[in-house]
Amino acid sequence: MARSTYPDLTVPDTSIYDYLFGGLTDAELDRVALIDGTSGAETTYRQLVGQIGLLAGALAARGVGVGDVVALLCPNVPAFATVFHGILRSGATATTINSLYTPDEIANQLTDAGATWFFTVSPLLPGAKAAAARLGIADDHLVVLDGAEGHPSLRDLLGEGHPAPEVSFDPATHLAVLPYSSGTTGRPKGVMLTHANLVANIEQARGSIGLVPDDRVLAVLPFFHIYGMTALLNYALKLRAALVTMPRFDLVEFLRIISEHRATWVFIAPPIAVALAKHPLVDQHDLSSVRVVFSGAAPLDGALAELVASRIGCTVAQGYGMTETSPVTHVIPTDRDDLDRSSIGFLVPNTEARLVDVETGVDVEPPADGGTSEPGELWIRGPQVMQGYLGNAAATAEMLDDEGWLHTGDIATVTADGVYRIVDRLKELxxxxxxxxxxxxxxxxxxxxxxxxxxxxxxxxxxxxxxxxxxxxxxxxxxxxxxxxxxxxxxxxxxxxxxxxxxxxxxxxxxxxxxxxxxxxxxxxxxxxxx
Structure with a gap:
């Protein structure tokens, strides 16, 4: 067993809303929190906090609160932050839905999560409405953010002027979000993440993911996915940076937004790295503002990372995690250019790991000095690990053992310095x-x-x-x-x-x-x- 090489942190015992927004100063309230990459419209932290409170109040006025699940089907637009955090501020649990899902897939998640209210946008309304109808979710419980006849709009709810409710719950046990993951195998399952899980993971990332308040973070990776939810949306808001939203990936628009809005951090998945390394369009745009390209969601090849770094003139790093770990467990620190880009870096604070031989079940020991360990399945334990899968004790038991170890299904190695690398995958996903x-x-x-x-x-x-x-x-x-x-x-x-x-x-x-x-x-x- 290995512990993070970082010192342990004290994780605040608070809700994700209070953690992110409770300590805002007057100067921070006037900073820009969100920029619509398409239109350029800006939302300050003061405006965002106000909208979140009004939405929470509107939900509370409708009887929504602790114990309720509210679904959100929405691309990356500034209103996502208002609705997502408004749901959590009301005491309800948010289940975020993949914007590409079919009506059948939407209905399956709504049913499994037990959602009784549903927020979406007009371009996604046909699928949302078909799914809601199967569950008996009435039109007045299906909110269309940008407005649609017969449905409440976000403007309607905010305009009611209801104050945010007083809510009370235990952050360690109360579910904040129910994102859906297939785990190591099988059909998607609701991952139960508490307020404490989300707060812990942002605290754990702060020493490695070196955002500063003056950064502008391009948010093209979807907020409905745990990577976008934690590493972009919540993390950037905690650091008082500005998020530049992008509803879907289009290379020309992606490059335009980086150039025009002078994005300094660009969070990507590896396929975007391929475009950044190889596509001729990149040379037609000024990307000189970019300090860091940070990859996640799938393994990034080291040679590809070097191509991106040399072409753009920036630092390229990657991290590792799972929906079941909120998600971050490993990060290449952005100030460590000496590390192999194909590694996943170090364990984040307050996190333990084991490498377990898949044949014998015996722990693989890290090398005493120099070299790299034998491979083993990566097991993780820490405050970011989920509570389990919603309504699925059997799947939970397969993934999470009695001692709190999450069995990732990924095969990894570790160096004597504590640098991990994913080398294979047991899981079928x-x-x-x-x-x-x-x-x-x-x-x-x-x-x-x-x-x-x-x-x-x-x-x-x-x-x-x-x-x-x-x-x-x-x-x-x-x-x-x-x-x-x-x-x-x-x-x-x-x-x-x-x-x-x-x-x-x-x-x-x-x-x-x-x-x-x-x-x-x-x-x-x-x-x-x-x-």
Whole structure:
């Protein structure tokens, strides 16, 4: 077992709202908190805090508070911060929904989370309304931020002028958010994160992620994802920096916003790093303001990181974490250019880790001096670790043991200096452009096609070295099926990031005696084919 090389911190025993906004000075209140990257409209901390209080008051006036779950389906716009923190300020729990989800996927999350109120925006209203109708969420409980006939708007709620309620709860046990994750395997599950989890993780990151109040942080990675929620939205607000929001990634717009708004920090996922390193459009924009490019959500290749750093003239770093750890557990400090960019850096404060041999269950010891340890599954324990999966004791027990160790499913090594590197993955989860894709979900969709007898899905690398979903398909006897038809079938039933990108037809899906798909055999087949 290893502890963080940083000294332990005292984590404030408070709500996330009070932690972020309770200590604002008059000077800080007049600082810019949010900039709409598209329009340039600015929101100060004073305006943001006022809006949060008014929204919390409007919810409280409708009987929403501790024990209620409110859903939020919204891209990265300034109003996201108002609604998200307004929900938490009211004492309710926020469940944030992927903006790319289909109505079926939205309905599944609403049902599982037990949401009774739902906030969205007009471009996403058709899917939201279809999902809400299945659950019996009435139109007056479906708030459309920018307005739609028959639905309350954000302006309506804020205009009522209700004061924020007095709420009381234990930050250590009260759920702040319910983001959804597939964990190491299976279908998405509600990750129970308390106010204390979120507060702890921001405190833990402060010594490594070197934001300062004068920074402008480009927020293109989605706030609904734990990475965007903690490392961008909450972290930047705590540091009194300015967030420049971007609703979706478009390379031209991404480069324009960085240049025009003089962004100093750019949080990305590895596919964006590929564009920054290789795309000719980059040379047509002034990116000289960028001090740091920080990557997360999926592993960043060290050579790719160096290409980005040399092309833009900035520091490139990465971190590691999971939805189940709020998410940050490891960070390459932005002042440590000597560290290998492909590593995930050091454990953050108040965090313990173990590397466990997957065959023997024995702890892998770090080297006494120099060199690198043998690989082992990374286990994590700390105040950022989730309470468990909502309503799923079996899945919780598989992920989180009785001693509080979270079994990540990732295989790592560690140096004598405490620098970790992810070298492989036990889990079946596919990370496509930083988004989680659960093979089980795609396999269920594939098996719904009448011409498919059996199917399995694994992650494979594309030409840019990024992981994409590949389907192995067994065709029903006598059926006529091609790859395009298979891809189109899946596309019709899942979010865009979950689409199958490659199809291979085979005679038999390898399975264990218990009927479990032997993905390692499929990966071995893939490796042999590419050798």
């Amino acid at each position: 596919i990370k496509y452009k930083g988004y989680q894709v659960a093979p089980a979900v795609l396999e269920a969709v594939l098996l719904g096609h009448p011409s498919i007898a059996d199917a399995a899905v694994i992650g494979v690398l594309d030409a840019d070295g990024q992981e994409v979903p590949k389907a192995f398909v067994v065709v029903q006897p006598g059926a006529d099926l091609d790859a395009d038809t298979v891809i189109a079938h899946v596309t019709a039933h899942v979010a865009p990031h979950e689409k199958v990108r490659v199809v291979e037809f085979i005679e038999l899906i390898p399975k264990s005696s218990a009927g479990k798909i032997l993905r390692k055999d499929l990966r071995a087949r893939e490796q042999a084919a590419s050798a």
